[in-house]
Amino acid sequence: MGALSFQDVWVEYGDKIVLEKVSLDVPEGAFVSIIGPSGAGKSTFLRLALGQESPTRGRILLDGEPLSAEPGPDRGVVFQRYSVFPHMNALDNVLFGLDCAGSPLRGRLAGKARKEARAKAVALLERVGLGHNLKTFPAALSGGMQQRLAIAQALITRPRILLLDEPFGALDPGVRLDMHGLITELWLEHRLTILMVTHDIKEAFKLGSRVVAFDKRRHDPQAPHRYGSTAVYDFPLDEKKRRAIPPELAAMATSSAD
Structure with missing residues (x-):
C-alpha cells in the first residue's frame, strides 16, 4: 500500500458514472503524471485527492487512515488559471x-x-x-x-502532497520550460508527492516518475453515461523510459481540458 491509496473508488452523479473501479497506490515522493482524453475524469480524480469531493463508493487512505473529507494543509494545489488573490x-x-x-x-x-x-x-x-x-x-x-x-x-x-491541474497549460513554450525546471527542483528539495494532470503527453513523460492514463474500458452507445473511466495504463519510469512515449498512449494526447 502506498502513502496515498485509492481502493475500488467510484464517483457517480445521479445515473452518470465518472470514475469506476479506480485502485491505485501512490508511494511517498512519487511524481505521478495523469493523462487521458477529455471527460476521462482526471480533474475529478485530483479533487478526490484534495478532499474537495468524496467517492460514492470505495475508500481513499493516507498512511492507512481515511483521507480527511476536506482540503487540509497537508495538500497543496495549483490550477491552470492562476489561483492567487x-x-x-x-x-x-x-x-x-x-x-x-x-x-x-x-x-x-x-x-x-x-x-x-x-x-x-x-x-x-x-x-x-x-x-x-x-x-x-x-x-x-x-x-x-x-x-x-x-x-x-x-x-x-x-504540504506532503502537491496537486497540479494543468499548471503550465496557459504558458508560452519558453516560460513553460522554465517552470518544468522549477517544479522538478522543488519536488526534489521538498520531497513532495506530486499528482499532475496534463494534456501534454511529452510533459507527462518528461516530469513524471510514473504516468497513469485514465480512459473508459467499457462503452455502450445506448447508455454511454453508465460507464466510468479508470486507470487503464500505469507506467513507472526511469530516465531512459522518459525519452520514449509508448504508442498506445500517444493517441491519448489532446489539447482540450476536462
Whole structure:
C-alpha cells in the first residue's frame, strides 16, 4: 500500500458514472503524471485527492487512515488559471496560508509569529524567483510569474502532497520550460508527492516518475453515461523510459481540458 491509496473508488452523479473501479497506490515522493482524453475524469480524480469531493463508493487512505473529507494543509494545489488573490500583493498572497494555519480565528498572525512567517514567505518567494516582487500585485505579474506565485502559495504550509491541474497549460513554450525546471527542483528539495494532470503527453513523460492514463474500458452507445473511466495504463519510469512515449498512449494526447 502506498502513502496515498485509492481502493475500488467510484464517483457517480445521479445515473452518470465518472470514475469506476479506480485502485491505485501512490508511494511517498512519487511524481505521478495523469493523462487521458477529455471527460476521462482526471480533474475529478485530483479533487478526490484534495478532499474537495468524496467517492460514492470505495475508500481513499493516507498512511492507512481515511483521507480527511476536506482540503487540509497537508495538500497543496495549483490550477491552470492562476489561483492567487488579485487584491493581495505577492508577499501577502503567500503569507495568507500561514495566517490561516496559525491563527484560524483572527486570520492574521501577530508579533514574533508573524515576523517568522514573513521570513518564511520571503525565503520561498526568493526561491521561486519572485524575491524582487514582494509588493507587486498579481495583475502586474506575467503569466509565468503568477504561476510561480501560485506554487509558492501552495508550498508555504509545507504540504506532503502537491496537486497540479494543468499548471503550465496557459504558458508560452519558453516560460513553460522554465517552470518544468522549477517544479522538478522543488519536488526534489521538498520531497513532495506530486499528482499532475496534463494534456501534454511529452510533459507527462518528461516530469513524471510514473504516468497513469485514465480512459473508459467499457462503452455502450445506448447508455454511454453508465460507464466510468479508470486507470487503464500505469507506467513507472526511469530516465531512459522518459525519452520514449509508448504508442498506445500517444493517441491519448489532446489539447482540450476536462
